[in-house]
Amino acid sequence: RQKIAKVTKLATNMNLNPNFFHRGVVLEWGNPVPAIVVHLARGEHATLVADYQQRKVIEIFENRDSEHTGRLSKKVVEELGLPEAFFATPEQQEQAKDFLETVSGNDVHLPDFIRYSSILIHPLLKESLFKANLASFGITTHDSQQEKEE
Structure with a gap:
């Protein structure tokens, strides 16, 4: 399984996209959401059917x-x-x-x-x-x- 993809970069981030939610009748902005960003590169077996x-x-x-x-x-x-x-x-x-x-x-x-x-x-x-x-x-x-x- 390790040969399917290789992690090239791992980073933390904050998702600041508009995030609306309803609180009762009022529409409010949501708080920024923490996120983990993973960048992958194809490995040796990435092209095989699974x-x-x-x-x-x-x-x-x-x-x-x-x-x-x-x-x-x-x-x-x-x-x-x-x-x-x-x-x-x-x-x-x-x-x-x-x-x-x-x-x-x-x-x-x-x-x-x-x-x-x-x-x-x-x-x-x-x-x-x-x-x-x-x-x-x-x-x-x-x-x-x-x-x-x-």
């Missing part, structure tokens, strides 16, 4: 790794169609292709698969689009389970 998306990417990997070897061939990874499923831009697709070429051997291990997926899944991709495309990989979501029950 939490929910990472769990689902791992599920995609595990579903394709039927022999539980912890590896997928590069051909299988390319045939998954992650760029199309997660609406990767041409630049992202090129970066992902270059990354796969740098992976040694013919197999992709789980950490490399997560990095590959992280390149293809844009940080601003809507969660609803991400969840909608998981079904094409045979992955269920909590939302889809609720819809089936209704």
Whole structure:
């Protein structure tokens, strides 16, 4: 977790923005509010998918790794169609292709698969689009389970 972001500056401050509040019928100025300002710089792992998306990417990997070897061939990874499923831009697709070429051997291990997926899944991709495309990989979501029950 320490490699996601690095604190570059930590400072205290007073927030002097207009702060109004109601006291009965009268509108009054509020007191200045103390604040702590934290400046962060991106770390080594800042570009990796996290939490929910990472769990689902791992599920995609595990579903394709039927022999539980912890590896997928590069051909299988390319045939998954992650760029199309997660609406990767041409630049992202090129970066992902270059990354796969740098992976040694013919197999992709789980950490490399997560990095590959992280390149293809844009940080601003809507969660609803991400969840909608998981079904094409045979992955269920909590939302889809609720819809089936209704």
